[in-house]
Amino acid sequence: MTSHKAVTLGLAGTGRIGTSHAETLKNFPNVANVVVADADPGRARAAADKLGLEFAPDLDALFAADIDGLVITTATDSHPELITRAVDAGLPVFCEKPVAADIEGTLAVLDHVQNSTVPVQIGFQRRFDAGYRAARAAIASGSLGWLHTLRATTLDPTPPPADYIPRSGGIFRDCGVHDFDIIRWLTGREIVSVYATGTNQGDPVFTESGDVDTAAALLRLDNDTLATVSLTRYNGAGYDVRLEALGSLSNAIVGLDDRSPLTSVEPDYIPSTFPPYPGFMERFRRAYTEELAAFVSVVTGTLKNPCSPTDALEAFYVAEACELSRREDRPVDVAEVRR
Structure with a gap:
């Protein structure tokens, strides 16, 4: 049309x-x-x-x-x-x-x-969030220098309904896949290897479903930039989605604003009076x-x-590699899970 x-x-x-x-x-x-x-x-x-x-x-x-x-x-x-x-x-x-x-x-x-x-x-x-777009532009401009580290977080305040967990695909496929996609999109690079782990301290449904309620992954990009992804279903302070792009000259931080559910314990810290985002719909409404x-x-x-859909497949491959890594407690090359 x-x-x-x-x-x-x-x-x-x-x-x-x-x-x-x-x-x-x-x-x-x-x-x-x-x-x-x-x-x-x-x-x-x-x-x-x-x-x-x-x-x-x-x-x-x-x-x-x-x-x-x-x-x-x-x-x-x-x-x-x-x-x-x-x-x-x-x-x-x-x-x-x-x-x-x-x-x-x-x-x-x-x-x-x-x-x-x-x-x-x-x-x-x-990909349509103003902060992530600004970070992508900063990376592409070279103003950050060469990237050495990316840190991404997706921290849910409360778990989804219990009946959703067994059919969610697991925390990496359901939740972390957004971080894997945005890391690829921001940098224009591919994720080539992962090492991932996870734990359960919350509802037994996660363990019963073969899933975890908290996870972390270390990713290596094809230009040797390192990225960490932190995930949890139990971030009681509020919905916390951020990304730090750290370069040899400067950095760009996404999601650090008056509604970030972060509390400094430094004595001179002035806390925000704005409430944290309750969930993804509010955080990403625009x-x-x-x-x-x-x-x-x-x-x-x-x-x-x-x-x-090809973009989605690439992020899914990374999620699949993270799940394999978590289950077998070993580093996994993303090429290993490609079909």
């Missing part, structure tokens, strides 16, 4: 993030309508009524509607079928990560869409808006796809 007319978008999945995306999309001047559907028709109807949107009783009805693109915010196991179905119908796709639940499923989707010109944008919203605006531009043919 190359026209600049207002578009109609379909949205599959009206949970928390799907409903939020629908509300954002409906307020764009170049979006004429949003048609919503869900595996639970009642939930989709409730979202449609609340937001004043069109309701589709099932996915067949959604695809039969006169839509110009599809936004996928459904459960992970439905992503491959919805992506391939939309591409076969000629509909540009935005899909929340991951492409699929595992590498094999991701490769199957890539194999299906590789010869198509229909764009598939994967939702790594940090980034989600920018990401969806980009997708509308992809649909209208005015922007090249900013995050392809």
Whole structure:
């Protein structure tokens, strides 16, 4: 599509993030309508009524509607079928990560869409955050000198629902994958080896699911820059997502502001009066808006796809290598998990 007319978008999945995306999309001047559907028709109807949107009783009805693109915010196991179905119908796709639940499923989707010109944008919203974009520009400008260390954190204040843990894919695939993607995107480099570990001190469901509630990974990039990634489900002080890019001349810090849940014990420290972000939706609200605006531009043919399934696969490979490293307590080359 190359026209600049207002578009109609379909949205599959009206949970928390799907409903939020629908509300954002409906307020764009170049979006004429949003048609919503869900595996639970009642939930989709409730979202449609609340937001004043069109309701589709099932996915067949959604695809039969006169839509110009599809936004996928459904459960992970439905992503491959919805992506391939939309591409076969000629509909540009935005899909929340991951492409699929595992590498094999991701490769199957890539194999299906590789010869198509229909764009598939994967939702790594940090690429649209102003802080991460400023850090990327600083790195590219050379103003930091050569990078020697990157430090990334994704620290959730509380765990997700217990029934989510067994199907999450584990902390590296579910949570750390955002850090792996943003490290690749910021630096333009590939992650070539990892050493990862994890522990459990919280809910037994993590141990029972073969997962961990706290993890750390040491990554080596292809130019010998080192990166550390820290993850936890139990950061009671608040949602803490930061990145430090440390160079030979200077540094760039993302996520260090008045809402960072950090408390200095130095005697002259003046604490912030602003509350920390309670979660990812609030921390990245502007980034989600920018990401969806980009997708509308992809649909209208005015922007090249900013995050392809291939990008998602590369981050997934790193997550897979970290999980293997954690389980076997050894360094792992990312090449070892490539298919």
